[in-house]
Amino acid sequence: MPRGRTPKGEATRARIIAGAAEAVLALGVMDTTLDDVRERTGTSKGQIFHHFPGGKDELLTEVARHEADRVLNGVQARMSPLTTWEAWSRWKDQLIGEYDRSGADCPLRILVNHLGPATPGARAVVAELLSQWHTHIRTGLERMRSAGILSGDLDPAAAASAVLTAIQGGVVMLAATGTTAHLEASLDLTLAHLRTHALTPDRP
Amino acid sequence: MPRGRTPKGEATRARIIAGAAEAVLALGVMDTTLDDVRERTGTSKGQIFHHFPGGKDELLTEVARHEADRVLNGVQARMSPLTTWEAWSRWKDQLIGEYDRSGADCPLRILVNHLGPATPGARAVVAELLSQWHTHIRTGLERMRSAGILSGDLDPAAAASAVLTAIQGGVVMLAATGTTAHLEASLDLTLAHLRTHALTPDRP
DNA sequence: CGTAAACCGGACTTGGCGGTCCAATCTGGA
DNA sequence: TCCAGATTGGACCGCCAAGTCCGGTTTACG
Numbered sequence: 001m002p003r004g005r006t007p008k009g010e011a012t013r014a015r016i017i018a019g020a021a022e023a024v025l026a027l028g029v030m031d032t033t034l035d036d037v038r039e040r041t042g043t044s045k046g047q048i049f050h051h052f053p054g055g056k057d058e059l060l061t062e063v064a065r066h067e068a069d070r071v072l073n074g075v076q077a078r079m080s081p082l083t084t085w086e087a088w089s090r091w092k093d094q095l096i097g098e099y100d101r102s103g104a105d106c107p108l109r110i111l112v113n114h115l116g117p118a119t120p121g122a123r124a125v126v127a128e129l130l131s132q133w134h135t136h137i138r139t140g141l142e143r144m145r146s147a148g149i150l151s152g153d154l155d156p157a158a159a160a161s162a163v164l165t166a167i168q169g170g171v172v173m174l175a176a177t178g179t180t181a182h183l184e185a186s187l188d189l190t191l192a193h194l195r196t197h198a199l200t201p202d203r204p
Numbered sequence: 205m206p207r208g209r210t211p212k213g214e215a216t217r218a219r220i221i222a223g224a225a226e227a228v229l230a231l232g233v234m235d236t237t238l239d240d241v242r243e244r245t246g247t248s249k250g251q252i253f254h255h256f257p258g259g260k261d262e263l264l265t266e267v268a269r270h271e272a273d274r275v276l277n278g279v280q281a282r283m284s285p286l287t288t289w290e291a292w293s294r295w296k297d298q299l300i301g302e303y304d305r306s307g308a309d310c311p312l313r314i315l316v317n318h319l320g321p322a323t324p325g326a327r328a329v330v331a332e333l334l335s336q337w338h339t340h341i342r343t344g345l346e347r348m349r350s351a352g353i354l355s356g357d358l359d360p361a362a363a364a365s366a367v368l369t370a371i372q373g374g375v376v377m378l379a380a381t382g383t384t385a386h387l388e389a390s391l392d393l394t395l396a397h398l399r400t401h402a403l404t405p406d407r408p
Numbered sequence: 409c410g411t412a413a414a415c416c417g418g419a420c421t422t423g424g425c426g427g428t429c430c431a432a433t434c435t436g437g438a
Numbered sequence: 439t440c441c442a443g444a445t446t447g448g449a450c451c452g453c454c455a456a457g458t459c460c461g462g463t464t465t466a467c468g
Contacts, residue, residue, distance in 0.1 A: 003435090003436075003437080003442080003443060003444070004444090005444080006434090006435065006436075006443095006444060006445075008434085008435080008444085008445075009444065009445060012445080012446090028321070030234050033424080033425060033426085034425075034426065034427085035424090035425075035426095043446085043447090044446065044447045044448060045426090045427080045428090045447085045448070045449095046428095046429090046430090046445085046446060046447060046448070047445075047446060047447080049426095049427070049428080050444085050445065050446080051445095055426070055427065056425095056426065056427090112376060112380050113317045113376065116379075116380055117232070117379070123380075126380055127380065127381055130377070130380060130381060157389075158389040158392065158393070159389075159393065161377075161385060161386040161389035161390060162370075162386075162389045162390040162392075162393040162394070164373075164377070164386065165370060165373035165374050165376075165377055165386045165387065165389065165390035166366075166369060166370065166373055166390060167373070168372070168373035168376045168377055169368075169369035169370055169371070169372035169373025169374070169376065169390075170369050170373070172316060172317065172369075172372045172373065172376055173334070173365075173368070173369055173372055175320075175321070176316050176320055176327075176330055176331060176334060177331055177334060181365060182365040182366075182368065182369045183369065185361075185362040185363075185365035185366045185369065186365060186366040186369035186370060186373075186394075188362065188366075189362070189363065189366040189394060189397055190366070190390075190393060190394070190397075192397065193393055193394075193396065193397035193400070196397070196400055207412080207413055207414070207465090207466070207467080208414090209414080210413095210414060210415075210464090210465060210466075211465095212414090212415075212464085212465075213414065213415060213465095216415080216416090237454085237455055237456085238455070238456065238457085239454090239455070239456095247416085247417090248416065248417045248418060249417080249418070249419095249456090249457080249458090250415085250416060250417055250418070250458095250459090250460095251415075251416060251417080253456095253457070253458080254414085254415065254416080255415095259456070259457065260455095260456070260457090
């Protein structure tokens, strides 16, 4: 009778995913081989295919899930209360600072540009991540509208799309040119435009 | 004594580049093999390595150059006189329409996201393309400022960065989600913000 | 012409990577 | 304790794509 995974096995499986994610981040998706993962995690081919019968595709999908969780958790921790103008401003500074420090090897770019296209499963994971992120931003804007500090003229969904797109574009430009200037310019302009629709709670 | 390339050789070389570009667009960079190129162009391995001694890397760099020229020519043809609000508006509609039609397989994405990282030479080509494009947009904005229809408050360089970034981000979102909605939202917001700084030539 | 170089074709070599196989070992529930 | 099934190690296989080689052909220049 099938007895299910054992804790030890589960741990190994997790170690493989983490190590693979590390390798993918360091080497890129296409240049990461199963032997890289094997060596980095102190495992063997047998284990990899035992825990991921679907082979490399399945592993990459799991890596995508892993990274997406990481990104989203980071996002939500950082931009939890994106419901005041000060929060937006702080959030932007923090984001820029982070990319200034870490450079172009961010999980987001790998995820959206490389893991996404690699397998159908990963594509779904990426779509889900973007969707959740979009919802998160949109919800913040809607709250601001309810609170009377944001004009009803602004479509929260469209604005959230624009913010998300600015980030994606900025990351791409960072990767291509090595500078965060474009990311910052784009975010600045986008946020400035949001502020264009600001209301003071006093006079509606 | 070395006699230099012959016209026939030059033609073959060009055919190989064009065919490779086609293949890369259709199959993606990583899935394009030299045999694909060979078959598609009716040539042979010997020819490929005769004309590109550097192998696949050199060929991909040339493909990048080829595609960059195409993109930039397209850009300049389409947005030549980006110096009036009507021109901006028309340009945006045209861009969206084009992406709606052609989907995510645009040269721009391939170029920036796949060819760029592939080889150092291609990276330089991409950087140059982005730089020229940026200059083109910035120049348009500067002309508008001189013409008195754009406020001096707006930094043309930063605004150009934002436009470029919006396009890049939009293309990425298109590839990831399959819809041009994000591209459109981002461009709409960006252009709306530019218009925020509009002046009428009458009253400065 | 004649010949040296440019051009062409395609069989062949090589290396690396995904994936398989199987024997050995561990683990947990009855 | 006992043993079925989970886990592990690592040798091995097969494929496929990059790159090599070389003999034959065409082109350009004197």
